[in-house]
Amino acid sequence: MAPGGMKPQPVEDASGYRGQADRLLTPVNEAELVTFLVANREPVTVVGALSGVTGGAVPTTGVAISLAKFDRCEIGRGMARVGAGLLLADLQVAAxxxxxxxxPDPTYNGASMGGTFANxxxxxxxFRFGSTRRHVLALRAVFMDGTVREFRRGEAIDFDVPRVTVPATTKHQAGYPLEPGMDWIDVLIGSEGTxxxxxxxxxxxxxxxxxxxSGVLFFPSEAAALAAVDAWRTLPQLRMLEYFDAESLNLLREVIPESPRCAAALLIEQEGDDTGYLDSAPIDEASWFGTTDADRERFRKFRHALPERVNDTVRRNGYLxxxxxxxxxxxxxxxxxxxYREMLDPTGIRYVIYGHIGDAHVHVNMLPATAEQARQSQRFLHDFAHEAVLRGGTVGAEHGLGKRKRDLLSLLYSGPExxxxxxxxxxxDPRWLLGQGNLFPCEPASCSPSC
Ligand SMILES: Cc1cc2nc3c(=O)[nH]c(=O)nc-3n(C[C@H](O)[C@H](O)[C@H](O)COP(=O)(O)OP(=O)(O)OC[C@H]3O[C@@H](n4cnc5c(N)ncnc54)[C@H](O)[C@@H]3O)c2cc1C
Structure with missing residues (x-):
């Protein structure tokens, strides 16, 4: 192991959720990792780039393992071989x-590949290409007893599981998507380090x-933007469809002054030059368009600045x-x-709605300014999940549930599931040592007091 140190290591993820590991290990290769696991009796939490927002990579105790040194990146025709510690941005550049x-294009490209697989x-x-699971062709995994396995697509699990009912959404990332005879890759991808x-x-x-x-299209009303989304979602040339509501644009203006004052905006990206569909919507003439890498980078930064500003604002106010x-x-x-608006508007809590509207997956972020608003917002997180489930939705579309949201699992699944x-x-993981506290409270025998 690298000299990770024996002193307690504070760990915090992008949501502000904090914990501590007794020590941090940074193995340089799989053999070191296996040697450690075979002798290990302590809880283990895998730490990627810590951009997760559900506390999944934040340990309460035990050993934090970073695979930052597993940074292989070999590009071939139609495929790449990548280490778990490679950053998504580095894969993007090499590709x-x-x-x-x-x-897969999660907004934050400083994430580690391992973190994107686990989540x-x-x-x-x-909405066009599906999530990470669909793009993994082979996967190498080390189990807690030190067994190393390389799984190929179609290699079925060798134990019986029932089928759990998954929602009729175009994306879903909450719990294991069990079905009889499923393949190993499908159960391990999205298993949130557990x-x-x-x-x-x-x-x-x-x-x-x-x-x-690419373009950032400005609309005179939210209704007009939502109608455009419904009309355009299935267009074959579109490969990005992201939403900003009016308050998102107001928040963005605090860091990007040229962010316009309008009721709603869509960030789009399309292949080819067939733009006829744009004529069907009341798009403001001042909308931004671009075809170069520099334009795309400018629009990417515009989109990325929003969750960053949201996270900074809420943490600056002293809340998660x-x-x-x-x-x-x-x-x-x-x-x-x-x-969402019907429930939030009467409260006076500042909030923004933005995100992956092509998948009917927007993030509602509340920015509480007082302790009472924070308590109310916390309750809304649960109430909104309930409202989504009532409409056939999911309680986790891409961030997973980790520790902070694991209670939502029972809104979606039955006890037997x-x-x-x-x-x-x-x-x-019979001793229940890996990713303790993620998805489920851990089994009593292995549970640390803070789990
Ligand atoms: C500004 C911002 C925007 C974001 N936008 C998006 C978005 O658009 N889409 C999206 O999906 N997510 C988004 N995220 C969330 C986050 O970036 C992703 O969940 C990402 O996949 C986490 O990667 P990470 O390396 O930071 O993992 P971490 O946060 O370090 O870990 C996440 C989980 O993965 C586990 N884990 C990490 N590495 C491994 C491994 N090698 N083996 C097993 N388990 C492992 C951890 O234990 C933990 O449970 C955003 C985050 C931020 C801060």
């Missing part, structure tokens, strides 16, 4: 140099399109991030947004 791209990350392009330590993977790369047009990650079936998108998930956990 681009080979005239290819990696389709089945998605983002702005998932089943195995993911060390390496082969991911699919797609050919870079010859032409890309209070953001939803719920998706509903696309046909219920406008109704769900109207319900959650038991079936726990049985998988028990089978692969």
């Amino acid at each position: 681009k140099a080979s005239k290819q791209f990696y389709a 089945n990350a998605s983002g702005s392009r998932s 089943l195995a330590i993911l060390t390496e993977a082969t991911v699919r790369l797609l050919p870079a399109p010859a032409e890309l047009l 991030k209070m953001g939803t990650d719920y998706a509903v079936p696309p046909g219920r998108n406008a109704e769900m947004i109207a319900r 959650i038991e079936a998930m726990k049985a998988v956990k028990r089978r692969l």
